[in-house]
Amino acid sequence: MSDIAVLASTAVAIVGIVVLIVRFRVNPVISLVLGSLCLGLMTPLGLGRTIETITKGFGDIMAEVGLLIVFGVLMGAILQEMGAIERLVNRLLQIFGPRRLPYSMSLAIGTLLQSIYLDVLLVISAPLARSAARRIGPLGTPRMAAAMAIGLECGIVLMVPGVGTLALAALLHVPLGAMLLWGLVLIIPTILISVSIMTFLFRRGFWNSATDEVAAVEETKAEVLTTVPAARTAGTAGTADQEPAWPDIAPASGSEAPKGTEVLKGTEVLKGTEVLKGNDGDDFDDTAGGEASGPGLLACFAPLLVALLMIAVGAVSDAVGRENAVLKFIADPVFAMLIGLIGTLIVGRVVMGGKRVETAISNGFRESGQILALTAVGGSLAAVVAAGGLGDILRGYFTAHTFLPLLLVWLVAAALHIAVGSVTISAITAAGILAPVAPALGIDPVLIALAAGTGSLFAVHVTSNTFWLLQSLLGQTTRGTLKTCTTAVSVASVVGILLLLPLSLLF
Known part of the structure; x- marks a missing residue:
């Protein structure tokens, strides 16, 4: 089969996957399987080898990251049920204050x-972000929204145990310890610099609350509707035929969102979680979930931190050449995450009791289903692409030089994300x-994984569920969300690859 035929077959398969997801709203898991099947049939693999390759690719990636995803999701479900996230944000507010909260919260999320x-x-x-935005000042809403978007999306593809990060590491055969360490080195400055850039832009007029915040838009409309009849009755605002001028209003600090967009009002936000006291949201309570007598915040997160530390120790020991059987076993990612899960279970039972822990575990299993399937079919696509001969062709377009291949990796992932609209799917597809x-690039695979991760962040837009959740939960208009989500995460994508290029010189 000629090179042109292989390239054309791969392009048709990828475009077909994008069309199924975006145009026909077919589930991404089904779309990726169908795309893998079509690609296999268009290449010399044939019927028998295509199915065999899809199945093998599915099983191979599940063997590497399946348990890690399950353990991670279950830990997260228990932490959620304990109210640990609310307590963490409140503590960050106490330590760093409202002005620095966008940085600290974005880092914690990422x-x-x-x-x-x-x-x-x-x-x-x-x-919690929305209530804190009131204390930050007139630019509180855009700063918190941008910080959340950057932290959420960067963490998915750059930080263990983010789903995209685990998939990238598995597909590119990157040791999870190395992915954790180098991802941490990259994500921290990426988040800090990106949040700083967005803060600078907002302060230079990039944000207009009159058009970018739902509360301000509704307030302005209400003001016009009440002003016009009064003007016509009193006869002081000109003739009845004159159109009212659209008033200029100041950024709506502390303004209340209209019904349907205000997430926090009163004291109950989530079940069993008191976030605000009083009417203005100025007082935060650090005893989320009403568990004032339970273990401290550090105890809640200690099992997860221990698990990540165990994985990191393994990576460091590999780097310095100090390996032994005991250390290798302890630092194994599956064992480390299992220890983290067991520790979280124990803490959860102390805080909530067995019944609520079982409820959290059930929720975790429901959440992990599609994550596992999506990650696995990404492995199927990668296996078919490799078996179809695309790798041999692409080697001719890449050089052993450090910078050009990483930029091309970033561009491939960015283009896929613009088309598909999902950070995770584009990262997995690019890695595949x-x-x-x-192997032929002469570059450490962890750099390729990180480049694909940063590229998949570019241009989060209206096809992303995160986009619409940020819009509704933080009281933004679509225009405002294009600034705080699309622009902010794209800035993080560019910052990430610009930081990665000089970082690659260390390898």
Whole structure:
């Protein structure tokens, strides 16, 4: 089969996957399986080998990350049920204050809280972010919204145990310890610099509350509706035929969102969680879930931190050449995450009792189903792409030079994300396409994984569920969300690859 035929077959398969997901709203798991099947049939694999390759790719990636995903999601579900996220945000507010909260909260979401399913994490943390935005000042809403978007999306593909990160590591055969360490080195400056850039832009007029915040828009409309009849009755605002001028209003700090968009009002936001005291949201309570007598915040997160530390120790021991059987066993990611899960279970039982822990575990299993399937079929696509011969062709377009291949990896992932609209799917698909090429590039696979991760962040837009959740939960208009989500995460994508290029010189 000619090179042109292989390239054309792969392009048709990828475009077909995108069309199924975006145009016909077919579930991404089904779309990826159908795309893998079509690609196999268009290449010399044939009927028998296509099915065999899809099945093998599915099983191979599940063998590497299946248990890790399950353990991570279950830990996140228990932490969610304990109210640990609310307590963490409140503590960050106490330590760093409102002005620095966008930085600290974005870092916490991007690193520590990635075991929690993204949509759940967003729903839990958004009310806290919105109440804190009132204390930050006129630019509180855009700063908190941008910080949340950056932390959420960067964590998915750059930080263990983010779902996209685990999939990238498995597809590109990157040791999870190395992915954790280098991902941490990259994600921290990426988040801090990106949040700083967005804060600078907002302060220079990039945000207009009159058009970008739902509360301000509704307030302005209400003001016009009440002003016009009064003007016509009193005869002081000109003739009845004159159109009212659209008033200029100041940024709505402390303004209340209209019904349907205000997430926090009163004291109850989530079941059993008191976030606000009083009427203005100025007082935060650190005893989320009403468990004032339970273990401290550090105790809640200690099992997860221990698990990540065990994985990191393994990576460091590999780097310095100090390996032994005991250390290798302890630092194994599956064993480390299992220890973390057991520790979280124990803490959960102390705090909530066995019944609520079992409820959390049931919720965790429901959340992990599609995550596992999506990750696995990404492995199927990668296996078919490799078996179809695309890797041999792409090697001719990549050089052993460090910078150009990483930029091309970033561009491939960015283009896929613009088309598909999902950070996780675009990262997995890009890794599947690039996996066959990785050995010939002369670059450490962790760099390719991180480049694909940063590229998949570019241009989060209206096809993303995160986009619409951020819009509704933080009281933004679509225009405002394009600034705080699409622009902010795209800035993080560019910052990430610009930081990665000089970082690659260390390898």
